[in-house]
Amino acid sequence: MNPNDLLAPRLPYADENAPEVAALADRIRAERGGRLPNLYRMLLHSPALAQGWLGFLTAVRQQSSLDPALRELAILRVAILNRSQPEYDAHVTFALKVGLSQDKIDALPHWTGATAFDERARAALALADAMTLDVQVSDEAVAEVVARFGEQQATELIITIAAYNMTTRFLEVLQIDQEAGRQVPSAG
Template sequence: MRIQPTTLAPDLYRRLVELHMAVDKQAVEAGVERSLLELVRIRASQLNGCAFCVDMHTTAAVEAGETPRRLHALSVWAGTPFFSDRERAALALAESVTLLSERRVSEEVYQRAEEEFDKDQLAHLIWAITVVNAFNRLAVTAELQPQ
């Protein structure tokens, strides 16, 4: 059994949760759809191999109105007709931010996101992707399992 950084440093974990909640609230207020936030969180979590976060955000996505068909196809979103241009731009950005060590966020990916989101929405979307990546790294390192 690995140590659990979230329980051994509870103040830091609480602050990360508070940041997540603030990003979520402000992103929605800025006009980023809750279901879209969950899609990018799931996709980043899939790429990071975080079963705990995939489970949690898939549940949240269903609560936000996502359909099983789209959720099942999310790992291959680029090859399906199920996602809007806005969603595709957000998913491409989520993949690029999540995979920074493999490739940078290209100008093409960034420009597509700028075309679909205003500056405020884009800033909040980047924060949402960044925060879920932080959670992924904690959960994967600690080998957290879905409940």
């Protein structure tokens, strides 16, 4: 169980109907399937940053040349390592929609000993681990990712992992409520 499951958010959610944010809240709903996720309800405290966040994360998820399943593997690994239930839950749904198997999702907590992942996925997961746990990444790890993905996709993978470290940390610091019931597995 995530310790934040029983805690209230550290700030109240912004008033999504306030005149200064209503149009942005509507835009977020339009881009997020008619919903205003709790993450954005909190971000609306700073409309300019909420708008920038929306644009940036939309580009990361929808305008990258990365294979969507590999992208979601990396995002899910970051969510597991940072114990972020809201992000894990949201991205299990996205991962399944882009064709990632439940078996691979289930293998993520202990991926280093799993046979479910090919060499590209293993390089992406190793990078997610290094960036999330160590911050300083070895030359060898970066070279492996560049060799397997090329410069553009390596850059996009690094940005994706960094973006979801930012997202999970924002969610966890403010104890933003979970919106569904999947629990984050413990990392191996």
